[in-house]
Amino acid sequence: MNVTTSDFIRIRWALGFLVLATLIGYALATTSRKLTEAAQADQFRLQAQQRDIRARLNRAPEEEQELRSKIALYQELQQRGIIGQEERLDWVEQIGRIKAERRLLDVQYEIAAQKSVDSALLPAGAMAGEYEFMSSTMNLQMPLLHEDDLLGFLDDLRKSVHAQLLVRECAIDRLPPGADRRVAAQLRATCTIDWITLREKRQ
Numbered sequence: 001m002n003v004t005t006s007d008f009i010r011i012r013w014a015l016g017f018l019v020l021a022t023l024i025g026y027a028l029a030t031t032s033r034k035l036t037e038a039a040q041a042d043q044f045r046l047q048a049q050q051r052d053i054r055a056r057l058n059r060a061p062e063e064e065q066e067l068r069s070k071i072a073l074y075q076e077l078q079q080r081g082i083i084g085q086e087e088r089l090d091w092v093e094q095i096g097r098i099k100a101e102r103r104l105l106d107v108q109y110e111i112a113a114q115k116s117v118d119s120a121l122l123p124a125g126a127m128a129g130e131y132e133f134m135s136s137t138m139n140l141q142m143p144l145l146h147e148d149d150l151l152g153f154l155d156d157l158r159k160s161v162h163a164q165l166l167v168r169e170c171a172i173d174r175l176p177p178g179a180d181r182r183v184a185a186q187l188r189a190t191c192t193i194d195w196i197t198l199r200e201k202r203q
Contacts, residue, residue: 013198081162083198086114086136091161091195097155104149105185117196136195137168142187147172150189164196 071181081087099107117133144150150172158165171192 003161082133082164082196085199086134086195086197087162088136091163094157094160098153098160101142102149102152104153105143105145106158107153110139111195112137112139117194129197130201132201134197134199135166138191138193138195140191140193142189142191143175144172144189145185147187149192161195162197166194167195168192168194 079086091111095107095109098104114134114136119137142150142153150170154165154167170189172187172189175186175188
């Protein structure tokens with residue numbers, strides 16, 4: 001079979017159209033696949049967003065209750081005077097009042113300068129959001145007729161002052177014979193007490 005020049009031209013154009021059609025088909029298939037993948041990705045993202053919205057809506061009542069609890073706790077602490085600046089003058093007045101009402105023999109004490117609560121008390125640190133836990137350490141000495149004098153003093157102090165009291169340590173020793181006993185004091189208490197308050201963090 002002889003292929004003439006005109007036949008070759010016709011075949012060449014046919015082959016060209018075939019190749020072009022193949023390339024166009026491949027391009028269309030590739031584009032279609034990419035569009036499908038993009039549409040699926042968009043659908044997955046939309047579904048994920050919908051799941052996230054549903055989860056947030058489900059958590060909303062829980063978070064609202066948690067917020068209400070925090071607000072109630074904050075208001076309680078504020079009413080007790082634990083939030084804000086420490087009230088040393090009031091502390092001194094309350095100690096004097098309790099001493100007089102309970103007819104205690106003596107109450108000797110020294111309150112150190114205020115500082116951030118140390119890591120031994122709060123391992124996570126003194127910071128609590130926009131607030132900071134502060135502590136003033138009091139060294140206390142009291143002659144006692146009996147142990148109830150100390151227990152009653154500490155109980156009254158906790159109820160009356162605007163601070164959270166933390167007794168770090170307390171030792172009660174019996175006075176030795178011949179010691180200078182005040183009105184028949186038998187015991188002596190030595191305590192270390194932290195007065196803890198919560199104040200706004202300084203910038």
